[in-house]
Amino acid sequence: MQTDLGTLRADLAARQAELAAQEGAAATALAAAEEAAAVRAREQVAQSASAAEAAQRERDTIAAQLDAARREVEAAAARVAEAAGREQTANEAAAAAAAELRAELERVRRECSDLRAELQKQKDAAVCVICMVNPARMLMVPCGHVCACEGCVTDMRDYARAHPHTPHHDAGAAAAGGDPQLECPVCRGAVQQTVKAFFGS
Ligand SMILES: [Zn+2]
Numbered sequence: 521m522q523t524d525l526g527t528l529r530a531d532l533a534a535r536q537a538e539l540a541a542q543e544g545a546a547a548t549a550l551a552a553a554e555e556a557a558a559v560r561a562r563e564q565v566a567q568s569a570s571a572a573e574a575a576q577r578e579r580d581t582i583a584a585q586l587d588a589a590r591r592e593v594e595a596a597a598a599r600v601a602e603a604a605g606r607e608q609t610a611n612e613a614a615a616a617a618a619a620e621l622r623a624e625l626e627r628v629r630r631e632c633s634d635l636r637a638e639l640q641k642q643k644d645a646a647v648c649v650i651c652m653v654n655p656a657r658m659l660m661v662p663c664g665h666v667c668a669c670e671g672c673v674t675d676m677r678d679y680a681r682a683h684p685h686t687p688h689h690d691a692g693a694a695a696a697g698g699d700p701q702l703e704c705p706v707c708r709g710a711v712q713q714t715v716k717a718f719f720g721s
């Protein structure tokens with residue numbers, strides 16, 4: 521009986537020691553598990569942070585690419601605007617040159633018109649120096665003056681025939697009905713012949 525009690529006590533002590541060892545092992549395992557859990561949690565946090573950073577970096581990259589694309593589009597738009605401006609400038613220059621040419625043409629036309637008017641005025645101004653009324657149409661040969669009208673030349677001829685002492689009187693020519701008895705009313709030269717002149721058409 522004594523022995524049994526001793527054995528029981530020893531057995532109990534052994535079980536108590538075993539239990540204590542089990543408790544210690546459990547505590548160690550728990551601590552290790554807690555530590556591992558904490559490490560995993562820290563790793564997950566770190567991974568999350570890393571993932572967030574990566575996402576942020578990706579967003580930054582995309583934003584930078586968008587900025588670059590936007591700048592490219594702006595540059596292209598600027599080039600198009602510049603080209604359009606150059607084209608407009610070229611068009612304006614062409615229009616200005618055309619306007620200048622038109623103005624020059626108009627100026628030349630006006631000049632021609634003025635010259636024609638002046639010519640007509642000079643023709644109109646060529647009135648007979650004797651009667652100062654009718655247009656001068658008779659060309660004196662050989663001096664070339666166109667200075668008297670037909671009527672006045674006839675009068676001059678009649679007068680010269682009636683007055684034999686006129687400066688260029690030529691009795692023979694007068695007798696033959698010729699002209700070398702007339703004198704040009706402009707240059708006083710002998711007139712051998714008169715010709716009716718026609719101007720223009
Ligand atoms: Zn006349």
Ligand SMILES: [Zn+2]
Pocket residue numbers: 660663664665704705706707708709
């Ligand atoms: Zn003359």
